[in-house]
Amino acid sequence: MTRRPSDADWRRLDRAVTGRVRRPGEAGFRAVSSPFNKRFAGIVPAGVVSAVDTADVRRAIEWAREADVDVVARSGGHSYAGHSVSTGLVIDLSAMNTVSADGASGLVTAAGGARMADVHAAVQPHEMAFALGNSATVGISGLTLGGGCGAVSRKFGLTADALVATTLVTADGQVLHCDADTNADLFWACRGGGGGNFGINVSFTFQARPVADCATYLLVWESADAPKVLSVLQEIVRQAPDEFAARIGVSDAGGPDTIVSAIGQHLGSAQELREILDPVLSVARPIRQDLADRTFWQAKDDLRHETAEGAFAVRTNIVTRPLPDEAIATMLSFVGRRPASGNPDGGGAALFSWGGAINRVGATDTAFAHRNAMFLLSMDTSWAEDDEPAVVEANLRWLADLGDALSPYVSEGAFQNFIDPDLADWRTAYYGVNYPRLKEIKHQVDPDGVFTFSQSIGS
């Protein structure tokens, strides 16, 4: 923080906005300020303003500039790196969560503080959707700005690919509507350029698509079957239609065995799904097998995936071709010797099926450059807030070593939505060829760097 605001400063903010201003110790402060990832629970803002409308957002930014205080936006609060909390002012958008959906046009407009559950509630009555991630509590703002993937992404593309317009408040207080024709550069940047960089988005409009019944599956194998299962599953994804999605996981949750699993969805029948999965079902018999027809909305609940609770760290890479046997062996060997921690959620590695519609958009058409992926590789570990520093250190070391050991088999790209504070070369990894254009746009729209954090564009 550049300056500690005085009590008079805070009173001035309180008078300027309609929403509530809270300071540490006040009722409700933690609910609007604590990060999802408890690794960053020690960062306590000087104050939080819970904006109720665009005017509040403008006045809060203006106040932060006048008071010379750092400012960050917070929507769902799910930044892996705790980037929606700082020691300055947090502008909390959670009260701005209305979502409207028009069944005739398929247009869905969500206010900047809406979470996935709010969006689902609005679209379900119209039997339509777009990629909405696998969690009910993630914010639409962070999800969209960093690209946003979900189980339907091979068919429907990214959340950002469904975006048709957004409105944001810039550092100098302008309220800018952005779409393909108006403020087109900023619109481009808001589709994958990452949260917190260009201003505070107060509204997003998406083009949803009709959805129908589908099928889901959860398969678990014994660890002895892992090498062949992982190999065959990758091949299944390579050949499967865009309707098929998989999250292939290898995890350690502190028990004696590594758990090998596949969970996913097929936008078709259970019969078709069984045929797609047949090569892996016949190579190794699962110890658990749930495979069934579902409504689209039952499937959403089946696929809900919460990352580790407590404190965690995640490293990602883009995978453009199947991992060879030696990479699978390396992954399994690492997961089998993950350091113990007090967090029962454990750690491991997962391959999320990408490609399909995601790759039918050009790498420079939007700010999201990862348009040649077959999988997103996500590696993670977790610990309890009261674990000794040596436990945290051992887990972070393990994660870094796992990432390094797999680096010969993956591309240098990393997913900006699974933002990794320990990633050194994040500019190239997140944004690739698009970084120079993003930097130019950042300079135009925020020349004084009002929206700055450790991995902000231009920092």
Ligand SMILES: Cc1cc2nc3c(=O)[nH]c(=O)nc-3n(C[C@H](O)[C@H](O)[C@H](O)COP(=O)(O)OP(=O)(O)OC[C@H]3O[C@@H](n4cnc5c(N)ncnc54)[C@H](O)[C@@H]3O)c2cc1C
């Ligand atoms: C449990 C869980 C499940 C997840 N599942 C998925 C998934 O299925 N698919 C996927 O792609 N990602 C997923 N993610 C990652 C998620 O998309 C990112 O963490 C995302 O940034 C979270 O957005 P948020 O609004 O909740 O977070 P926040 O922490 O509020 O914000 C994230 C970043 O965006 C900035 N920001 C917030 N609001 C605004 C705004 N209105 N305007 C401009 N900047 C803003 C913040 O300052 C911060 O830098 C998941 C994360 C978690 C923790």
